[in-house]
Amino acid sequence: MILKTPTSRCFLSGCANWPLFLVLLCCRPTIVNANDDGWFETVSFAVPEGAPWTSLTRTRERYTTEANDGHEANFWLIQGSQAAVLIDTGFGLENLAQHLMDGGYWNASTTPLVVVASHEHFDHAAGMSVFPAATSSDVVLAAGSGDANAITESITARTADILVQEMAFYPDEYFSEAPPSVTDFAARLSDFQTQANIDRELVEGDTIELGDGAVLTIMALPGHTPGSIALYDGPSQTIFTGDTLYAGYLIDNAVDSNVDDYATSMDRLAALSVKQAYPGHGEALSGEQYLAVIDCYNGGEEDCSYVVEEIPGTVKPLSRSSSSSSTSESVPPDGNITTTAPTTTTDGGDSDTVPSGSSASSR
Numbered sequence: 001m002i003l004k005t006p007t008s009r010c011f012l013s014g015c016a017n018w019p020l021f022l023v024l025l026c027c028r029p030t031i032v033n034a035n036d037d038g039w040f041e042t043v044s045f046a047v048p049e050g051a052p053w054t055s056l057t058r059t060r061e062r063y064t065t066e067a068n069d070g071h072e073a074n075f076w077l078i079q080g081s082q083a084a085v086l087i088d089t090g091f092g093l094e095n096l097a098q099h100l101m102d103g104g105y106w107n108a109s110t111t112p113l114v115v116v117a118s119h120e121h122f123d124h125a126a127g128m129s130v131f132p133a134a135t136s137s138d139v140v141l142a143a144g145s146g147d148a149n150a151i152t153e154s155i156t157a158r159t160a161d162i163l164v165q166e167m168a169f170y171p172d173e174y175f176s177e178a179p180p181s182v183t184d185f186a187a188r189l190s191d192f193q194t195q196a197n198i199d200r201e202l203v204e205g206d207t208i209e210l211g212d213g214a215v216l217t218i219m220a221l222p223g224h225t226p227g228s229i230a231l232y233d234g235p236s237q238t239i240f241t242g243d244t245l246y247a248g249y250l251i252d253n254a255v256d257s258n259v260d261d262y263a264t265s266m267d268r269l270a271a272l273s274v275k276q277a278y279p280g281h282g283e284a285l286s287g288e289q290y291l292a293v294i295d296c297y298n299g300g301e302e303d304c305s306y307v308v309e310e311i312p313g314t315v316k317p318l319s320r321s322s323s324s325s326s327t328s329e330s331v332p333p334d335g336n337i338t339t340t341a342p343t344t345t346t347d348g349g350d351s352d353t354v355p356s357g358s359s360a361s362s363r
């Protein structure tokens with residue numbers, strides 16, 4: 001399947017060669033009022049039945065033009081009893097680590113954190129750079145082995161550079177408003193940091209342990225990028241899919257994409273038991289919606305967002321809290337913390353199944 005570039009409202013030359021999300025960005029400017037709230041917005045979700053986590057939150061960047069299309073990137077924070085995992089980090093223009101700490105979503109002094117990039121693209125991985133500097137706790141930066149080098153070598157900047165260059169001319173096409181705390185947005189963009197040192201390259205079958213039996217298993221899903229990964233929780237049949245699967249335009253023609261690999265990865269996802277899926281963009285999906293997106297993609301459709309509208313069951317957040325106040329649903333990890341560091345472990349899993357076993361080793 002080859003994605004076509006929407007032509008309406010797309011006025012920048014070269015759009016056709018970009019990842020489609022860039023096209024979406026460049027084509028749909030809308031200004032929103034940024035005076036009332038922060039750059040990030042975090043909401044709580046119910047912990048899926050059977051998942052041994054203490055909390056699950058989603059953070060988004062409020063003022064990307066993606067937000068106006070409902071396709072802003074999702075950053076999922078999963079709290080276990082002893083450690084937490086953050087999947088994706090955004091553009092890196094504001095400090096996500098500080099936001100999560102200030103909001104009580106993550107206590108850096110007590111909770112080891114594994115920051116995972118679902119893939120190399122700047123709207124997911126660029127924000128990793130703020131974590132080591134901003135925190136004193138044990139933070140591990142991790143990414144799929146196929147994309148880790150892109151982030152470490154700042155090749156993520158290859159796509160980010162396009163963003164920065166184009167923003168110099170068309171800032172409104174990418175960000176609807178500067179973050180309130182940034183007085184000179186243009187100057188800030190010139191400092192755009194995308195490089196982060198990946199501590200741990202993740203491969204198929206690696207596991208991340210969060211305490212009390214909570215284990216997330218890495219699935220290597222090349223296609224969107226070589227190192228695209230998903231994280232799977234077996235007991236609750238929950239998957240975090242990154243950009244491999246969401247209800248929208250699935251991108252298999254970006255710079256490092258591979259259509260054949262994408263199809264293989266979709267086949268693996270189709271064979272997996274999934275009750276709920278938390279994607280890299282858009283709404284959280286029921287198992288039925290998840291399968292419908294796969295069918296949609298396999299059917300050659302460009303826009304799979306309609307399946308969310310046609311099938312009930314969208315997984316909704318529990319509450320909204322975009323400022324620093326904690327709600328009862330977003331419990332800070334302030335109890336029962338051990339000094340056990342999060343570990344990522346390779347157990348040589350079969351490439352066609354998600355291993356359920358786990359083992360531990362120091363990083």
Ligand SMILES: *[C@@H]1O[C@H](CO)[C@@H](O)[C@H](O)[C@H]1NC(C)=O
Pocket residue numbers: 101104107108109110332334335
């Ligand atoms: C983090 O946890 C420690 C230990 O429980 C506590 O003393 C500290 O106040 C917490 N920090 C925040 C910001 O909640």
Ligand SMILES: CC(=O)N[C@H]1CO[C@H](CO)[C@@H](O)[C@@H]1O
Pocket residue numbers: 336337338
């Ligand atoms: C450090 C600590 O208090 N650990 C406790 C966490 O909770 C489990 C059971 O809920 C206890 O077994 C641990 O001792």
